[in-house]
Amino acid sequence: MNDLAQQRIAPAAIRKTITVNAPVDRAFAVFDSRMGDWWHKEHSVAQGTTQKDVVIEPRAGGRWYEVGADGSEHPWGRVIAYDPPRRLVLAWQLTREFAYDPDFETTVEILFTEQDGGTRVDFEHRDLERMGPDAVEMLESMDGGWGMLLDLYKAAAER
Numbered sequence: 167m168n169d170l171a172q173q174r175i176a177p178a179a180i181r182k183t184i185t186v187n188a189p190v191d192r193a194f195a196v197f198d199s200r201m202g203d204w205w206h207k208e209h210s211v212a213q214g215t216t217q218k219d220v221v222i223e224p225r226a227g228g229r230w231y232e233v234g235a236d237g238s239e240h241p242w243g244r245v246i247a248y249d250p251p252r253r254l255v256l257a258w259q260l261t262r263e264f265a266y267d268p269d270f271e272t273t274v275e276i277l278f279t280e281q282d283g284g285t286r287v288d289f290e291h292r293d294l295e296r297m298g299p300d301a302v303e304m305l306e307s308m309d310g311g312w313g314m315l316l317d318l319y320k321a322a323a324e325r
Contacts, residue, residue: 177305179292182316186285186323193285194251194278196323198222202233204322206315211240211264222256224248230256241266246273253277262297262304272296285323289316 186193196204202219210217215234220242223229228245243266247255257271272293279286291312297304 176295177301179290179294180305180309180312182289182312184287184289184316184320185281186287186320187283188285188323189283190278190280190285191251193287193323194254197276197278197287197319198224198250198254200322204315204318206318209311209315211242211260211266212238222254224250241268243271243274251278258291262300270296287316287320 188196199222201222202217205217205220207217210232212232212234215236215238217232218235219233221229221231221233223245226245226248228248229241230243230245232240232242234240241259243257243259245255246257247253254276256274256276258274259266259268259271261267261270272291275290275292277288279288289312291308294305294308295301
């Protein structure tokens with residue numbers, strides 16, 4: 167894509183839809199309060215330690231962060247909207263270098279809908295144009311990453 171076109175066209179959001187064979191309450195709870203159980207441990211921002219847990223504080227304005235094996239906390243973002251078991255909106259405040267920046271954010275929204283005894287999960291990571299000149303490359307990389315993470319989430323929710 168040439169520079170002029172990239173300046174005019176913001177990258178599309180990452181959108182994924184999966185069906186989880188679990189009731190909506192469980193599907194939401196596994197995503198929200200058990201993220202550390204299914205999040206890929208190598209997808210970590212912790213330096214000098216391994217990832218022990220990923221925490222989403224259950225309220226609008228709550229923190230979203232990683233806990234290292236040494237007890238250290240590493241912020242990822244914050245909770246924008248918390249409406250269990252239907253909707254969760256998170257501010258992803260990790261830059262394209264995967265470094266936390268309180269003045270930077272993209273938006274991750276997850277919707278949970280009961281469907282035929284299971285749960286439809288609609289995932290969207292948007293505002294990726296804020297990643298700057300490498301936004302298109304970041305989208306391509308993060309699209310695969312989110313697909314892998316959602317597969318891990320689905321497996322955990324169905325256990």
